[in-house]
Amino acid sequence: MTHVRITATHLADGRELFYFDDSEPYVSGAATRRLDDPRPLPPQFADGAQGPQMRRDPLTGDWIPMATHRMNRTFLPPADANPLAPARPGAAYSDGEIPDTDYDVVVFENRFPSLARVEGTPGPGDLEGEPLWEVRPADGRCEVICFSPDSTRSLREVSPLRMRTIIEAWAQRTEALSQIEGVQQIFPFENRGEEIGVTLHHPHGQIYAYPYLTPRTSIMLDRAREHRAATGGNLLADVMTAELRSGRRVIAQSEHWVAYVPAAGRWPVEIHVAPLDTSRPIPDLAALTDAEKDDLAGFYLEILGRCDMFFPDDDGSPTRLPYIAGWHQAPVGEGRDDLRLHLQLFSIRRAPGKLKYLAGSESGMAAWISDTTPEKVADRLREVATAYVPAGLENPGDHR
Amino acid sequence: MTHVRITATHLADGRELFYFDDSEPYVSGAATRRLDDPRPLPPQFADGAQGPQMRRDPLTGDWIPMATHRMNRTFLPPADANPLAPARPGAAYSDGEIPDTDYDVVVFENRFPSLARVEGTPGPGDLEGEPLWEVRPADGRCEVICFSPDSTRSLREVSPLRMRTIIEAWAQRTEALSQIEGVQQIFPFENRGEEIGVTLHHPHGQIYAYPYLTPRTSIMLDRAREHRAATGGNLLADVMTAELRSGRRVIAQSEHWVAYVPAAGRWPVEIHVAPLDTSRPIPDLAALTDAEKDDLAGFYLEILGRCDMFFPDDDGSPTRLPYIAGWHQAPVGEGRDDLRLHLQLFSIRRAPGKLKYLAGSESGMAAWISDTTPEKVADRLREVATAYVPAGLENPGDHR
Known part of the structure; x- marks a missing residue:
């Protein structure tokens, strides 16, 4: 049995972020620390911007989300920055995604998601008027979960207490994402290793909420x-x-x-x-x-x-x-x-x-x-x- | 319209090999050259050796061929040899798989196949008596096709005449492999590039004859x-x-x-x-x-x-x-x-x-x-x- 304190907040561009703290003094969001994200981030989807869309492959029936939407990428972190590290104490704002200077486990919406619900995205239809090519908004959700504030650790090296908090976060996010209209399944996963394309070594995973059943x-x-x-x-x-x-x-x-x-x-x-x-x-x-x-x-x-x-x-x-x-x-x-x-x-x-x-x-x-x-x-x-x-x-x- | 001469022969271990020659003097198998494979190769499957087997994944229904069979790998070519090159003129026998000293296009059975029909392999059954785990012989066939005798070329660089011969070989092998009992589909394909794991740069492809429908x-x-x-x-x-x-x-x-x-x-x-x-x-x-x-x-x-x-x-x-x-x-x-x-x-x-x-x-x-x-x-x-x-x-x- 464990006690996890969840603190919900928003990033500067409107995305949701959740701290999951397991230990005294429940570090992130503590009174002495800042919760908000003071970065000059533009809204994730500017007025009139459309969300990602997906097309159905007529040969297999699979939905294929595509990078058909254009997102504002003006505020990219420096190439050598670690966007998953806690903010540096005293800095005006974080180079990365986490406003606070410490955390146990944190979950937040991906800034450049393959799946996202955006008002104003056209609804279901056909590509070029062709019934063989169904199109729909890819209106799911992509979240990132940081397993530890320590960039050098691997998930294997966290304490059992921290692992328990991660499990609690997976369970809580599964429950919350299941409530989103149109979401059909939730997939928490971790990719580890450069061999499968991971370039960010900070211990982290992802949670996809798909608006369709995966193949x-x-x-x-x-x-x-x-x-x-x-x-x-x-x-x-x-x-x-x-x-x-x-x-x-x-x-x-x-x-x-x-x-x-x-x-x-x-x-x-x-x-x-x-x-x-x-x-x-x-x-x-x-x-x-x-x-x-x-x-x-x-x-x-x-x-x-x-x-x-x-x-x-x-x-x-x-x-x-x-x-x-x-x-x-x-x-x-x-x-x-x-x-x-x-x-x-x-x-x-x-x-x-x-x-x-x-x-x-x-x-x-x-x-x-x-x-x-x-x-x-x-x-x-x-x-x-x-x-x-x-x-x-x-x-x-x-x-x- | 093209004229392709097909010459069928066997390698020393019993595997079939087919030369597809498109041009005068129809080089491979010509009277002055040798057709046979004088290598001291043991039979591909020794007496009593079993062929590859496959198991059906109960979660997906997919058949998974497995390297459960032990094959005789005593006669491996030197690590730096190119087993797809023509034999060197005058050598007692080839370092590689092609007995002749020249060829246009050649097709032969893979020496270490994932799919093979071998007499004496147990028939369909269950793993450990469990009906959830169906087992069957992986009794298809794996062939290799060499697109050119020139190791430095890429398929893109062969002549249209040679490409026509390759197409003829694909078509002929599709027809022949379709006659094998139990074969359900034929898949001619080429993998190119180290990025997808190709270590042999000689221009070549493969032809799989699956004993099941692929997913x-x-x-x-x-x-x-x-x-x-x-x-x-x-x-x-x-x-x-x-x-x-x-x-x-x-x-x-x-x-x-x-x-x-x-x-x-x-x-x-x-x-x-x-x-x-x-x-x-x-x-x-x-x-x-x-x-x-x-x-x-x-x-x-x-x-x-x-x-x-x-x-x-x-x-x-x-x-x-x-x-x-x-x-x-x-x-x-x-x-x-x-x-x-x-x-x-x-x-x-x-x-x-x-x-x-x-x-x-x-x-x-x-x-x-x-x-x-x-x-x-x-x-x-x-x-x-x-x-x-x-x-x-x-x-x-x-x-x-």
Whole structure:
């Protein structure tokens, strides 16, 4: 159980920002500090500016948001600045996005979003009057979450208390974003590593609120409905139960969680993490109990720790595995009962210094070829287990 | 119209190899040269060795071929050797895969295939007795096609005559591979560039014969059937016709072909090439007329030439755009009438020195975000047009 104080404010251009503070003296927004953003930022979308639009690909049915809108980029931070760092004490205003000089965890709307709701954007229609080419506003939302004020840390290195706060922030934002009209699913995820294009090393993730069902969720929903029709069961719960029954690819289990390499995993490293309780529906992070969230904090850090030991340095110390970690959550509306919360963490690193590239078969045909087996991956992830005991959440004196 | 002489032979380990010679003296396999492969190669699959297997992902329904089989890799070529080069004249045997000392175009079975039919591989079943985890032999076929004996060339730089031979080889192999029991679709493709993981610079492509429908083909088939049910038309033909009617994204047109940037294209550079004749079904390359194949040779080279001018050098000369170019062909069996031949050529290069990475949204959710618009991409591809006139196929004295 943890106490998180949420402080809501706005950035100078109108975007929302939320501080999530977990420790005395609840640093950000404290009386002695400033909450507001004094930067001379123009409004995010000037009068008459349109929001992003998306087109539906007639060959696949996928919605493709496009950078068709022109946004005002006059106030870009200096190239060497870290826009996710806290403001420097005493400076007139921050070089970056965070007005306050300290924070525990902070979430704010992305300044150049792929998905955004903007008044005045044309509604649904056709491109060039052609019914094959449906067009709609890409009226979702893109948020950024900073995991720590310390730019040199990796998510793996935050305290269990801080990890618990991050989980609380994911859950709270999932709940809040689910209320936005038209939003169909919420995807909290982290991209880590230059190998997947991350140029900003400050530990952070993103939260997308899509105004459509993503292709992966749509297809999982189709499979889940087929499975329910055939067996009466929930596909995600039954897959987890089958992995537990087999045990061959389970890499860690706690009171409330299990982590396994899926039997048909496709990435060089792939881990799914799911809540054990199948007695109730758990559509998303917001549906977790406090006990499940508390337990997840240490469990998640243990999994991240193993990832960085998958390909250690020559001297046996951890190296930062490039990874993508995303929380698959059930849709907000239709299909909510058919899917179930689970984390998918995967890497394109197939050996030290070597990546799996998505070439013709994967990128052209979406037909994956695996260079390994899930059993080998699971063996390695078990080998690098630490003496893991779900950790207590108290870390006195380490609010960072 | 062209004359191509096909010479079929086998490599020392039993794999098939086909020379496609287009010019006097029809160099490979000529009387004075050797056809056989004298290397001391062990059989590709030793007695009792099993072929590759694949597992069905219960969350998506996708088949995932896996490197579960152990193949004999004792006879690897030296690391600095080019296994696609012709044999050196006078050498006891080739360092690489091609026994002959010269060739025009050559196709052979991949030595370490992801898909292969091997006698004795267990048939369909379940992993660990679990019905959720279907297993089957990955009994398709993977072939390599060398576009030129000259390692320094790029496909863009071959002669129209040679391009015509390559098209003939694609068409012939499509026809032949379609006869293999269990093969459901044929995918000729080229990966070019280190940026997508290509380490072998010799100009070459691959031909996959899948024993299942790939996810992209399955989904296009679903959309095509919905479209036929709703309108009576063929989706691919109707999309092409709509692009012709609009004209906004058409970048080139010849007597038999059109190239356009699709209205909902998702890659930083994406081009579709389709045959103009909608009066007959054209499921695959094997269904093309000689006139269509002749015309395609120059047309394809023109498209490749423009790709390399998309981001030219500082001095205006072409640079090699990393790309994936794949021929989408209708399935061999069911669904054959619903789909239609088209090429999809795309690049992850979004600016000089910059790539689009497939991060959380794309890799985790299959939800693409485009950083550009198809209209901008089309404008650029028109700007870099050469004074293109469909070229004659005679190139005397340039059999390479």
